[in-house]
Amino acid sequence: MELSYEQVAAFAQQGGTVYFFLIFLAVVVYAVWPKNKAKFDHAAQIPFKED
Template identity: 50%
Template sequence: MNETYTAFAGFAQTWGLLYFMIMFGAVLAYALWPKNRKGFEDAAQIPLRED
């Protein structure tokens, strides 16, 4: 049983790290994509608006 746990833990650590790195890259690309700039700038001004 200990060998199974060790194998699974190694698998989860390796592929989990890869998964989170890919997801971080995707979120970063979305946040910095030039097409999304206007929407983020508009959202940043919402608290400053007086309606």
């Protein structure tokens, strides 16, 4: 079986879409994970602290 450029390009596009969706999903899960709440709450208050 010989692959054409169009087949390879379509596979790369689909694979890239799945890859970046999985990375996006991992970032969202990390951001909403309950264990990280204290870390993000602390980081959110940094701009309001006095020098």
